[in-house]
Amino acid sequence: MNKKLILKQRPSGMPTADCWELLDEEIPQLTKGEILIETHYVSLDPAMRGWMNDVRSYIEPIAINDVMRAGTIGKVIETNGSSEFKVGDVLTGMGGVQKYVRSTGKGFFKVDTSLAPMIKYISILGMPGMTAYFGILDVGKIKEGDIVLVSGAAGAVGSIVGQIAKIKGCHVVGLAGGAEKCNYVKNELGFDACINYKEGSLYRSVKEFCPKGVDVYFDNVGGEILDVALASLRRHARVVICGAISQYNNSKIKGPDNYLSLLVNRASMEGMVVFDYADRYMEAGMQMGMWMMEGKLKTEEDVYDGIENFFPTFMRLFSGEKRGKLVLKIKMDE
Numbered sequence: 001m002n003k004k005l006i007l008k009q010r011p012s013g014m015p016t017a018d019c020w021e022l023l024d025e026e027i028p029q030l031t032k033g034e035i036l037i038e039t040h041y042v043s044l045d046p047a048m049r050g051w052m053n054d055v056r057s058y059i060e061p062i063a064i065n066d067v068m069r070a071g072t073i074g075k076v077i078e079t080n081g082s083s084e085f086k087v088g089d090v091l092t093g094m095g096g097v098q099k100y101v102r103s104t105g106k107g108f109f110k111v112d113t114s115l116a117p118m119i120k121y122i123s124i125l126g127m128p129g130m131t132a133y134f135g136i137l138d139v140g141k142i143k144e145g146d147i148v149l150v151s152g153a154a155g156a157v158g159s160i161v162g163q164i165a166k167i168k169g170c171h172v173v174g175l176a177g178g179a180e181k182c183n184y185v186k187n188e189l190g191f192d193a194c195i196n197y198k199e200g201s202l203y204r205s206v207k208e209f210c211p212k213g214v215d216v217y218f219d220n221v222g223g224e225i226l227d228v229a230l231a232s233l234r235r236h237a238r239v240v241i242c243g244a245i246s247q248y249n250n251s252k253i254k255g256p257d258n259y260l261s262l263l264v265n266r267a268s269m270e271g272m273v274v275f276d277y278a279d280r281y282m283e284a285g286m287q288m289g290m291w292m293m294e295g296k297l298k299t300e301e302d303v304y305d306g307i308e309n310f311f312p313t314f315m316r317l318f319s320g321e322k323r324g325k326l327v328l329k330i331k332m333d334e
Contacts, residue, residue, distance in 0.1 A: 002027050004098035005068045005310055010052055014249045014318065017311045019052070020068060027100055030080035037091055037101040037108070041303075042310075043071035043122040044326040045156070046220075046317050049248040058273045067096035068310075073111070073122050074101065074331070085110065092121050097310055099330055115289065123325040124160060124292070124299040125285050131242060131274040132160035133284040137168075139240045139272045140216045144169035147210055149229055152220030153194060154181035156299075156325035157242060160288075161218045162191045163297050170216075173209045175225060177320045184323060189298065202228050216240070222247045223254060230258035239269035249318065300324030305332060 001024050008021045030036060051069050054061045062069050072095030076085050085091065085105050093108035095101040111121045123129065135157070136142055148165040152158035153174025162172045162185070174185040174194040182194035195205045206214075206228055213234035219226050222244025229239065239262075247253050262269055277284075291297035302322040304313040307330050316322040 001025065002098055002100045003307055004096070005307065006065055007052060007062050007068055008064065010054055010064070011049075011249075015049070015052070015311075015315070020311065022308065022310075027102060030078060030102065032081050033083075033104055034080050035076050035082050035085050035103055035105050036078040037072075037074045037095060037103065038077045038331060039072050039074040039095055039099055039101060040329070040331040041073050041119055041122055042095075042097055042307075042328040042330055043073075043126060043128075044314055044317060044328055045071065045127065046243050046245045046248060048314070049317070058275070067098050069094060070097050071122050071127055072096065072101065072330075073118055073126075090118060090121075092126060097307065097328070099307060116292075119301050119303070119327060120299070122327065123156065123301050124288060124297070127274055128156035128325055129160055129288055129299075130277060130281055130284050131272070132157045132164060133288060134274065134277040134280070135240050135242050135272045136161045136164050136216070136218060138277070139270050140218060140238050142168050142170055142216055146170045146215040147212060147234070148172045148216045148218065149175065149206065149210060149214045149232070150191075150218045150220075151175045151197075151225050151229070152243070152245065153185045153189075153191065154323050155220060158218065158220050159185070159189055159324060160297070160299060163189055164291075165216075166190055166192075167291060167296050173206075175221075181323060197225060203231065206232050213237070218242060219244070221245050226256050227258045230256055230261040233261050233265045233267045235265050235267075237265055237267040239267065241269060241271040245318065301327050303327045303329050305329045 011019050073092040076089045091108040148170045150158045150162045154176040165172045172191045174191045176182050182196050185191045185194040193209045214232045216238050217229040218240045220243045223246035
């Protein structure tokens with residue numbers, strides 16, 4: 001029997017538990033060429049909130065009564081004549097929030113768990129890591145000596161962005177919510193400084209820690225923090241728009257008030273979607289794997305058990321009650 005979480009209704013504002021329904025269903029026999037994947041872990045990401053909205057975006061919205069879309073990793077436990085995959089292969093892809101995935105294998109990729117633990121392939125070697133790598137290097141175009149400001153610095157993407165910027169010789173300042181997260185960002189991840197945006201004047205704090213201004217701002221949150229960053233740009237600065245978690249549950253998205261700073265400073269602001277770099281994932285994975293072996297790059301996974309606990313775990317994305325990569329463990333004897 002499969003257990004799957006389906007989208008029952010689209011949220012208006014902050015999602016509620018009744019947006020989803022957990023169903024049991026019998027798994028049909030595999031047809032020729034199909035495989036059955038047992039899900040071990042589900043990746044919980046802010047982008048999932050946007051996929052629930054029936055609006056034009058970079059990816060089709062999740063249809064009502066479809067399985068909740070999510071990145072997954074699991075193991076092939078059955079095949080019916082697949083020429084590409086065999087029993088025991090570990091695959092990552094968009095398997096959704098369910099215990100078993102019946103698939104032709106399209107969109108799934110084999111990974112080597114002898115090189116890194118399974119969970120790392122939906123964390124630093126998965127979508128968050130790829131987003132950070134291409135976002136800061138290709139879009140942010142960092143160079144040695146740049147002053148880099150990163151919001152969501154204790155999160156799955158921001159934590160990796162800042163570490164890569166440090167590897168490349170930048171001065172890196174993070175933004176995070178609370179003293180504990182700021183301590184983690186500065187003392188464990190090696191950022192030069194971290195600002196607690198929940199305390200005091202954010203504008204004054206950025207001015208204090210970036211007195212010369214900001215060359216690259218990597219944005220994961222939008223809203224007021226984006227406005228403060230725009231007011232702090234240096235000449236020819238680059239702003240990377242990766243996410244806007246502060247806005248995802250708002251009925252009306254608030255755009256930046258300080259956008260004219262881009263004109264004054266001859267700066268640029270560019271959005272990035274990680275799927276555009278799919279043909280280069282191997283390049284990023286090899287480089288980040290090397291940095292990990294050298295002790296230059298680390299990540300933390302915040303893991304919660306059970307598909308039944310999807311809703312309270314998912315909501316940690318918006319409450320800030322998590323650190324690093326948020327993961328739901330599905331296979332309980334893993």
